[in-house]
Amino acid sequence: MRKLKLIxxxxxxxxxxxxxxxxxxxxxxxxxxxxxxxxxxxxxxxELHTIAFMVINEEDKKIFRDTLKPHRGEWMD
Structure with missing residues (x-):
């Protein structure tokens, strides 16, 4: 299963x-x-840029994206 890093x-x-x-x-x-x-x-x-992130399963993408509204996402290798 692919992983997605919400940022x-x-x-x-x-x-x-x-x-x-x-x-x-x-x-x-x-x-x-x-x-x-x-x-x-x-x-x-x-110094002037920090991220908070969460790594989730691909199947949970829509739930977390719609609820938490991350600024962007990256697929994990």
Whole structure:
């Protein structure tokens, strides 16, 4: 089964703290769901750009996309 990385981009001087906070909300959301989420986290791209992300199964794409409205997604290898 293919995996999809849903991504939320945060930019600016507060990007890291905002992404960390968003990660908390993503974790809270998945605790209330029955779907399987492989990974939730955040990653610093550079000083003014940090992402929060969630890795999901392809079959769950529509549910998470429509509910959580990520900025973009990337297929995982």
């Amino acid at each position: 939320w981009d945060f930019r600016g001087p507060a990007a890291e703290k905002t992404a960390q906070h968003h990660e908390i909300h993503l974790k809270e959301y998945i605790q209330n769901q029955t779907t399987n989420v492989d990974l939730v986290g955040h990653e610093i791209i550079h």
